[in-house]
Amino acid sequence: MAGFSELIKNFDKTREYVRDFFIYGCKVRSDFDKKSVRTYDDEKRRVESWMQDYMRYDDSIKGRHVSISVDSGHISENPLYNAYYSKSFTDNDIKLHFLLIDILQDGKIRTLRELTDTLNNEYEQLFDDQTVRNKLKEYAEEGIIVVQKRGKTMYYSLSPTRIDEYIQKYNGLSDAVKFFSEAPDFGVIGNSIMKAVGIRNDLFHIKHNYMIHSLEDILVPEILKAIDDKCSIIIKKFTWKKDEEPAEEIIIPMQILVSVQTGRRYIAGYVPKTRRFSTYRLDRIKFIKRNIVCTDYDRLRERYEVNIHRCFGVSFGDRRESGNVNAIKITFTVDEKKELYVIERLEREKRCAVVEKTGDGLYTLTADVFDPNEIMHWAKTFIGRIVSIDGGTEKIRLRFYNDIRRMYRMYGGEDDEHIQ
C-alpha cells in the first residue's frame, strides 16, 4: 500500500472533501460512506495540514468531528489556496524546471539539441530529447518559455517578464496584488505572484468572504473560454452515492452568476435538451468539458440578455421561455420620519424590482420576475414590516403566511389555529 503524500493528482476529489469539512463543519468518517477509510484519512490529513490553525476537533458518540472554522472576514490569506499548491509531480519535472530556467536565464536562444547537450555536459544530467521537448512544449504553453521557429528548427528562450521586476517597476502594483489576491475573482493567481516574491497581504481584509469559491475557480476558465468561443460544454456533477456514474449534461454557457449574499456561484446557460435557460451551481459540478461550437449562439445570447433582467436571483422559473409571469407585490410599512434607512434599504436591495410609495408610510415593491418564489428569502429579512403580499402564486403566499404563524409560535406567541 502506498504511503501518504501531501501532494495530490486529482483536484476534484479534494474539492469535494474540503467543501464538506468547511461548509458543514460537522462531518465524521462514517458520513463519507462512499469513500474508503484510507481516502478519508488521507484527505483529512491534507486538509488539516493546509488549514492548520482553523481546524476544530469535537468528539461525539458517532466519532470525532473534524471541521474548519474560519472567521473569513478577518484573515489575511485564504488558506484554501493551499489546495492549489499541492499538485504532485515527478523528480524529472522539478529537476528540468530549475535546470532549464538556469540554462536559459542568460537570455540566449537555444535548440533542443543544445539544451540536452548542456544538461549533459555542464550539469551531468542525462535526459532524452523527448522528455526535454515535452517539458519545453508544456512551458511554452505556460508562458515560461518562448518558442521561435527558424526554418525547420525550433529555438527556445526564457520569457522576458519577471515578477520581481514588475513589482519594483510599477509603483502600487504590490498593493493591487495584495488586494486582488483576496478579492474575487481568481485570487489564487494573485497569491501565487505574491508567494513567488515573498510578499504578504498586510493591508486588506474581505468581509462577506466566501472563500470556498476559490476551489471552484478551477472550473471557471474553461467556462469563460467556451463563452468566448460560443461553444457548448458538457458538465458532470458530483455524485452522492458510491459507484454512481453522474449523467452528462450539455449547456450553452452565457455567464457566471455570483450571489454575494448566499455564497453560491452558478453557470447560467441555455440547455438544448429542455430548450430553456437554466443555472447550475458551480460547487456541485465536478467536471467540465468543451463540446461543440453553437451556431445559434448570438440569437440565444440576445434572448438571455432579455431574460436575465427578469430574474430576481438566478432562477428562470418553471415556465417555458415565452411563458407569462405574475408580478409579485409586497407592501411594507415604514415610519417615514424615523425609518428612512428602511426606504434606503429597499432601494439598495430591490435589484430588478420597482419600489413605489403607495400610501402614508406604505411602500410597495413590484417584481415582475420569472420566479417570484426567489424573492421570498430576501423578503423575510423585512419580517415585522410586511403588510401584504399580492400576486406571485397562491402557494408562495400561503407558505409565507404559514411561515409567519410557525415562527410566531416558535418564539412564544399563541397562534389562533382558526386563522386562515
Place this chain on the structure above:
Amino acid sequence: MNIFSEIYGTYFRIAAKLLENEVIDEKTVRETVLRDGFRDSILFLPQKLIPSGEDWGLFKRDNNNMLRRITKKAPEKVLTKLQNMWLKSKLSDPRIRLFLEDNTITELEAELADIKPLYRHEHFKLTDRYADHDDYSDEKYIANFHEALDAVKKRKIVDISFTSGHGKHVSGRFVMLKIEFSPKNGKFRAYCYKLSNDKIKNSGLINIGRIDKITDTGRIFRTPVSMDNYFSSRKCSTPAVIRVTNERNGVERFMLEFAPYAKHTVRDLEKNEYVVELWYDEQDETEVLIMLLSFGPVIEILGPEKLRSQAKERLDRQYELLYGKNAQ
C-alpha cells in the same frame, strides 16, 4: 495552462527559495520547510532536497558537508502566461485606480498589450450586490483611498472628517489599521482606532466613501497593535446559538450562507438537527438577525436572549400586521 500546476506549488517554491543560495546547510533546509511548507512537509520534503539517495538531485554535498546547488544562478521568477492574463484582467477593473496611478496603468497596459485577459467584467454578474456601492471612479474617492491606504501602510496619525451612517458629521483623530472590502456592499472601509490625547479611545470602522477629508498630522502611531485583539474586542460576547433543521435543505443553505462566520456545529442525531454557535461582530448584529429571519421556520434562534427577543419582537409585529392585534 492551469492554476492547479506544480510550478505554483509549495514544494517548487521552497526549492526555488533554497536555490537562491549557492551553498546552504541542512538546518536552513529544515527551517525553510518548517516555515514555508505545509504542516507535515517536514516529514517528506527535506529528504527530497538533501542528498540522500532519494532526493531530487538539486543539491550536492561538498567537502565541508554543506549543500551546494547544481544550478549556476538563483532561479529567475518568470511571470507565467496565466499570471499575465490575470494582471491584464485586473487592469480593466475600476478598482485598479485605487492602487495605480493612471500613467502606471497605461504603461502596464502597453506591456501586456499582446496578452488576452483571463476574464472580462461581463463574464460575471453579481446578482445581489447592493445598488449603493462605492463609486470607484470618483476622483475624490480615489484621492481619499490613496490617503487612507498610505495612512494604513505607515501607521500615520490622521485627522478625518466624515459623515456617519446616521448622517452626522464627525471629525476626529484616528490611526487607520487595515482596509476592508465587502463584495456584498461593494464598499471599502477602514478599521480604525479613535485617539484622544494620543491614546486609544475606542475602535471603529470608517467608510472610505463617507470621508470628506483626511489630513496627515505628520506623526506616526508607534504603539504596537494586535489585530487579533482588535478583532476580538469587536466580537459578540456570547455567540448566537441557532437550531438548524433540514427542512427545505436548510442545513446546506444555512451552512453555505454563514460560511464566512466562525462557527461551531454540533449535530443532534436523535432529532436530525444541528445546533450552530455563530460568532459575529457586535456591530453586525442587525445584519445577522435579518439573515437568520430570512430562513423562516427552518431555523430557530435559541440564544442569547437579547438576539432571540429581537426576533420575537419583529415576529410579534409581523403577526399583528397580517392578523390584527386581536389575534395575539
